[in-house]
Amino acid sequence: MAEIAAIAKQFVEFYYPAFDRDRRELTHIYRDMSMMTWEGVQIQGAAGIIEKLASLPFKRVQHKTTTVDAQPSLPGVKAIIVMVTGQLLVDEETKPQQFSQTFHLVEDKGYFVYNDIFRLNYA
């Protein structure tokens, strides 16, 4: 489980800073078979996912992760389920919003995102 946790940590430490810097940097971690559900909207494929992320209506965003939990996925595949909770701050807002995000990472010459589900929790 230590290796799983390390892979999850490494992924999260790449994902959110890249998201906050330039969402297009995330292109290579999605593939054509990748799925994203963003606030209930379903998108398939790297191109559509990045287009969605790039079109989100804020200029600046800052994620802060609170928890990162990871487990090995199904036996016989190198895959990991990661659930992240945290806060994000957009543009000039001063009150952070909470978010939850689940990733299913699959290994194939490096890990890519197979499943991605994102939700804001309006506290």
Added chain:
Amino acid sequence: MAEIAAIAKQFVEFYYPAFDRDRRELTHIYRDMSMMTWEGVQIQGAAGIIEKLASLPFKRVQHKTTTVDAQPSLPGVKAIIVMVTGQLLVDEETKPQQFSQTFHLVEDKGYFVYNDIFRLNYA
């Protein structure tokens, strides 16, 4: 995707009322290979998971789900990733706490929980 959503909805509509009524009713949806991470504590196997749930230090609990998102898991297996966000109220408390929970459901003569990650978000 409609079938996936229906299975997720059916699972959630079973899981939380059963949890709130008697956590031991959840025994049959976990197996020996099931994993749970409960607020960072890792547990493997149906017996340990149910023991953990039954030992949680509240008498009454009421879950209210806010969002349920589901996606098909890896190709070639009948499996579903479900992320739930919601609120829960324990015992005499009047202020609900937010929670996030991710399930990886796998079909084998009915769906069972392979992965389960639970977190409270302290808003």
